[in-house]
Amino acid sequence: MKNWIHIALPKGRLGEKAYAMLKNSSYDCPALEDPGRKLIFENPEKGIRYFWVKPSDVAIYVERGAADLGIVGKDILLEYQPDVYELLDLRMGKCRMAVAGKKDFRDPVGQTLKVATKFPNITRSYYSGKCRDIDIIHLNGSIELAPILGLSHVIVDIVETGTTLRENDLMVYEDIVPISARLIANIASYQFKDTQINTIRERLQGQVESKYD
């Protein structure tokens, strides 16, 4: 029986960049490069199977063992705390988790701080470290609207270039944590496919080091 390696890639630019690195590591899959609506692609010769999933679902696929490996943002790992191995910082898809608010924002220290976010767990943990009483408003998108419309005092969100914030008269007040893409592995799969997984990790690490070091 061939020991296939299943890799969950996040749909979108990050997944495409991650695939490019895997391709450079000789884990190419020509079928994946043809545009179409297929979700699963395999290269039987290399024993590798890729599938595209929603970025926030990658960790679930890996934790539950549907995928042996996955590429996922550190934000997702911090938010959902999946029980997986975090094998490599790919140092791409770099951004930061930050607190932002309107330019004239002043922290209302005498009252509960209203925070809008897609990341309630990261937010809770950050403010509990500061012993600050907060009211989390869980939104699923267009977080920047919340302080503009008075729904919240601040937002906790991912900031890449800051353009969206600037265009909406918002600015970053505090950085919480830097974010980048990580290679993760299912812990049980790793026990039986460690040689293959470590080869993939080492090849990717080689590329990361040659690019950044």
Place this chain on the structure above:
Amino acid sequence: MTDRIWKREEQAVFALRSLYSRYGYVPYKMSHFEEYELYVRNKDFLVSDQIITFSGEGGRLLALKPDVTLSIVKNAPQTPGVVQKVYYDENVYRDYREIRQTGLECVGDLGEYEISEVVMLAVRSLALMQERFVLNISHMGLISAVLDSCGLTDGEKKQAMRCLRGKNIHGLQALCQGNLPAWEKLWTLAACRGSGEDVLGQMETILTTQEERTALGELAQLWRILKSGGRTESVRLDFSVGSDLGYYSGVVFRGYLEGIPASVLSGGQYDKLPRKMGRKSRAIGFAIYLDLLQQRSGEDDTQDIDTLIVHDGSIDTALLAQAAAKAAEQGSVLVSTSVPKDRTWKQLQRFEKGAQVE
């Protein structure tokens, strides 16, 4: 046939019971509930804090047991030289789910032999369930001594534990910036994985304190005992096995079966639990999560029944009964007046208008 009647986890339970009995372990039957207070006092020991409670006699708050170990340990013997060896097969209740758990506990005046016996039984339990398995062994005493020697704050220690558990070497590197000796130690701890021969020598070169050496010595001795019993082929030393739980003190281990995406066996030495309960005993044990055996991928390609007999009611019932009895001698049979949509079968016998047509 027997394979089909006994579910995979039931077959496993029989084999495990037999194994544990042969080593002098006796069955331990628990009641379904326990005083809630026991779990509140030892909340940190529990995997989940979602406990199902209800009011008992006289308004006492009771809980459906989320764990077996606590109930066993609270009655642990304290007499020198006495060791209680028990095994159990119980349902526990966590996160509003009923989970079947089998395992064993060895509590009392434990020595090196008892500890190695429990680890050996963990190895043999996995081997009974499947040919391809891995048991990862670590040592909480060693991890905690290494972390102590690195000069980390409590917060940093917790972070380092998380990184070790996730094999997150880049995270450890960030944590140890400017602290080269700590980085060297933690890197070795995270990167070392393999047989005792591969790992122990490498670990020895980085240790600096007596506590670290004592703990490594215990691990080395355990490896030597397992090896002398010829039980190390599928055993790895791997320091990603660890826990924030302050109760684990020595050897900790986790077992995996190929094709099952989570660890099926988890255990370790938890001397601090009986001590917290005011008992002068030591303890080691493990649990096997049998419900995970159902998750084996690529399995279940067998048919539900061997013979399906479909008739239109026109055949003589005595003849039908004979056909059914004959088929039942060979395997399983289902007699039906229509083809069932929710079953699969190996062969079909069809009786129409008083005669067999297929």
